[in-house]
Amino acid sequence: MTTGLSSAPRTLRVALMGNPNTGKTTLFNRLTGSRQKIGNYPGVTVEKKFGSWEYGGRTVVLVDLPGTYSLAAASPDERVALDFLTGNLAGEQPPDAVICVVDASNIVRNLFLASQVADLGLPLVIALNMADAADKAGIIIDTALLSRRLGVPVVRTVATKGDGIEALEKAVNHVVDDRSLMACVPWPESVDRAMARLAEGVDEAGVQRLSPGELRRVLFDPRSAVLERAGWPADADPALLLAPARGILAADGIQPASAEALLRYEHLGHLTADAIRFPEKRRRTWTERVDAVLTHRVWGMAVFILMMFLVFQSIYSWAGPFMEAIETGVAWVQELVAPWLEPWPALQSLAVDGVVGGVGGVVIFLPQILILFFFIALLEDTGYMARGAFLMDRIFGWCGLNGKSFVPMLSSYACAIPGILATRTIEDPRARLTTILVAPLMSCSARLPVYTLLIGAFIEPAYGAAAAGLTLFAMHFVGLAVAVPVAWGMNKFILRTHPQPFLLEIPPYRRPRLRDILWRMWERAREFLVRAGTVIVAITVIIWALVYFPRPDSVGARVESELAASGAGVEDISRRIDAAYIEQSYLARAGRAVQPLFEPAGFDWKITVGVLASFPAREVIIATLGTIYGVGTDADEESDDLRSALARDVWTGGRRAGEPVFTVPVALAIMVFFALCLQCGATVAVMAKESNWGWAVFAFCYMTFLAWAGAVLTYQLGTRWLAL
Amino acid sequence: MSPGICPLAAMRVGECGRVQPVQADHPAVPRLLAMGLLPGTEVRMVQIAPLGDPVEIEFRGMRLSLRKADAAAVMVDLAENG
The missing domain is CATH 1.10.150 (DNA polymerase; domain 1)
Incomplete structure (x- = not known):
């Protein structure tokens, strides 16, 4: 045995497999602790997670394969699992051994996957997880006998409590040396x-x-x-x-279609028959009693709506104070950095507005992401997520989404970023992609300042508070109304992959562990910071440059001498200088160039520049308009200065010279544009990371087009037929 | 065919039945087989979602939610459990 050890490799590669709902992720966390890395397999959006541990002088690298019921390779998850095990995944060798996680309460069905793995000739360890739940249900398992019958080690584990972890590590070491293979099906x-x-x-x-x-x-x-x-x-x-x-x-x-399942289940039935004893009489479980309420046609729906309201409230309101604290912190850092770089204005602006502002623009999403993933982890770990999907599937199923799209879509009403990250809970890749593509159409909280500003300035004075409230409410439905046909069309005409049947196991309710929930929150937050954060900062810096440059001294000097002659104050002069610089920036030149495109929507060049400047982050429109109208960058949506400046503005040339720029149809057209447009660099970056850049660009293009068409339609309808 | 044979999707809540030999041309069938819904397996209709679809069934001690369109691929014999 010792000689075997010395000749064996010092680093082992082990795959972790198992059906969904077997506590595989928790077991992975217990085995590898904090030494984990997350990536994607090349070419597919299946997540690749790996970690390691040391045992018996060896480093064991554990790769967490997606949870599957079979190796049929009909879904991307199954395909990655099979390709990994057979060494057909680019850059991956076949593993030295496999740990198959098996739900101790449902051994035979779980062993189906293990027996498929065994057919590939890989050494195997069975982790009999959630053994405590099986005990409680009165299921008696003779682990030693089961191990003899199967021909591979069977280790009892309770991952949530950390039981059996060391025994599992020992067994892995053992099967690699012994090359223990599971008893294969005696194929005819x-x-x-x-x-x-x-x-x-x-x-x-x-x-x-x-x-x-x-x-x-x-x-x-x-x-x-x-x-x-x-x-x-x-x-x-x-x-x-x-x-x-x-x-x-x-x-x-032999009927080829059902042969494999019949023969495997028959074989596994024989192997396990005398090693497992089920209780004589089936007891009505606690889960069934709870489900009588939680999936009830009235109470179940009521509880679900209440829960979702709570989730929505938490990300919409509870995150607010934390986000404000982050904003204050970013402003503090900006003020701290600014004086140091005073002698170099371009560098100062880059550091303050580009880099610090960009990093702040990433960190600002953390409160919502953490809070949402607290709830998602709670919903998933208790088993309630499956019930929610069961209740909601009918509403979403017909247009190519599924019941699990609900949480991401609802979350996107607060912010599309946590919403898109939440699509990880959707197993069907096509439904997941569709959900990602329509999630940014939900009216996120960053659109609210735009609505507030325009409704406050134009709708409320003209039609009163009731109409203002109604408009605000309607704006939140515009995106949803568009999302449903878009999802349907995408499934019908664009996504050509095979639809996956929506088969969802309804697991027993389980007590969640705070430790696992906190781990999941941290994992998602870290991933967002590393993977999307870098892209978001880069986009921010690029847009900063487009607004800042070119910067000839002559522009500032001209405005200064003009205004000094008229006796304007220092603050007023500096605001006018900012306005003059932005008017001749590369972004403004682009705005003037594309303004004819927005003419049918009633936008002048200033609105167009505001719209263009808002592509990295839609809430920027307020500050941009503030700068352009010379009321300062600290203008907010409640600012009377900005409202009256907008109301006073008139066309300076063309056929509408002298008419006000902002009318009710223009205000509505701007709102519709913002409701439908993907003006958020962070969302584009997250979409690219969660699907790929192709889909992110596609989403950007289709939403920009919809936004333009919606704005034109709104303006034309408003001016021609409704005569607003 | 015995008169008790009907599609799984048509079972009423609380009814039990035995799965009949399956046709594989439906995409849900290989998955259901892998999960252990085999010819001869006993299956119980647990409940139907409030909006009429999907349904929830129980077999081999596991509960599964599936759409009626997928459940239609499986026939069950209700007669055997009297």
């Missing part, structure tokens, strides 16, 4: 013949060869992605290859 001889026939066909086609494990997957799963990977010439039809092989099975009286 016709299965071997069918696989041989398939292998011949693959050889004849001259494509990449498949391992026996992969051949078996192809034989049993007509939807398996394994065949696609082999690299077929464009005119070849892999299905033709399958027909004769599957014909061999049929001739032997």
Whole structure:
């Protein structure tokens, strides 16, 4: 044994697998502690998580594979799992061993996946997790006997309490040395013949060869992605290859479609029969009693709406004080830095407005992200999330979303960033992508200042407080009303992947652990800071440069001499200088250039510049308009100065010379534009990280177009037909 | 075919039945098989969602929510449990 150890590799690679709802993530955290890294597998949006531990003089690197019920490779998660295990993932070697997490209350169904792994010839350890719940349910498991029957170590674990972790580490070390393989299914001889026939066909086609494990997957799963990977010439039809092989099975009286499941379950039933004893009489569980209320057609819906209201309130209001504190902190740092860089105005502006402002623009999202993920972790760990999806699926299912889209969509009403991060809870990749693409249409809290300013300045004076309230309410529905047909259209015409059936396990209710919840909050926050934060800071700096440059001294000098002659105050002069610089900045030049495009929406060049300047962050419009109208950058949406400056502004040329720029239709058109436009660099960055840059750019383009069309439509309807 | 055979999606709340041999051309079937909903498995309709879809079934000690469109791929025999 000792000689075996010395010749064995010092670093082991181990995969962690298991069905969903088996406590796999908690077990991963217990095994690896804080030594974790998160990334994505190349080309797919499946999350790659790995960590490590030391045992018996070895470093063990544990890779957390997505939770799946099977290795059929019909979904991206399953495909990544299978490709990882067979060493077909770019840059990855097959693992030295696999830990399969099994729910101790439902051993046979969970072992189905383990037996598929065993067929690939990989050493295996079974972690019998949530063993305490099985005890409580009266299920008696003879672990030693089970281990003998299966031929691999079976370790009782309770991940939430940290029980069995060391035994699991020891067992991993042991199976690598011993190469313990789980008892394989005694396949009928016709299965071997069918696989041989398939292998011949693959050889004849001259494509990449498949391992026996992969051949078996192809034989049993007509939807398996394994065949696609082999690299077929464009005119070849892999299905033709399958027909004769599957014909061999049929001739032997084996139905290919259900053969694998039937044979595996039969085999596992035999192996486990005398090792597991279930209680004689089924008791009505606590879960069933709770569910009688929580999925009730009246009470269940009421509780769900109440819970979601609580979640929404928490991110919408509770995060407020923390966000204000961050804003104050950022302003404090800016004031601290500014005097140091006084001699170099460009550098000062870059540091203060570009870098510190950009970092502040990232950190500002943390309170909402942390609070939302506290609730999401709570909803998921208790098992309530599955009930919510069950209640809501009908509402979302028909347009290509699913019941799990609800939490991300609702969260996006506070802020699309935590909302998009929350789509991680959606397993179906297509529903997840659709949710990501429509989430930014929900009216987030950053749009509120724009609505408040324009409604306060134009709707309320003209039509009264009731109309103002109604307009504000309606603005929150514009995005949702557009999102539903957009989601439907995207599924119908753009996303061509196979839809995944919506099969959702309803797990028993479980007591959440604060430690795991806090860990999840920290994990998401850290990931946001590292992955999206860097992009957000970069975008902020670029936009800063477009507003700041060019900066010829002559502009400032001209304004100063003009105003000094008229006896204006120092503060007034400095505001006018800012306005003069922004008027000739690269961004303003762009604004003037594209203004004709916004002419049919009633926007003048100032509004257009404001709109362009708001693409990195929509709330910037207020400060930008404040600068352009010379009322200072500290103008806010309640500012009377800004409101009256807007109301006073008139067209200086063209056919509308002398008419006011801001009318009710213009105000409405601006609001519709802001409601539908993706004016948030941070959201674009997060979308890119959660899907890819292609989809992020697509979302940006379709929303910009919708916003433009919506604004034009609003203005034209308002001026021509409603005569507002 | 015995008269008690009906689609899983058509079962009433509380009814039990035994799964019949399945046709594999429905995308949900391979997944349901992997989860252990095999020909011969006993299945119980637990409840139907307030808005009429999806449904929740129980088999092998596990509860699963699925849409009626997917549940329609599986036939059950209600007669066997009397």
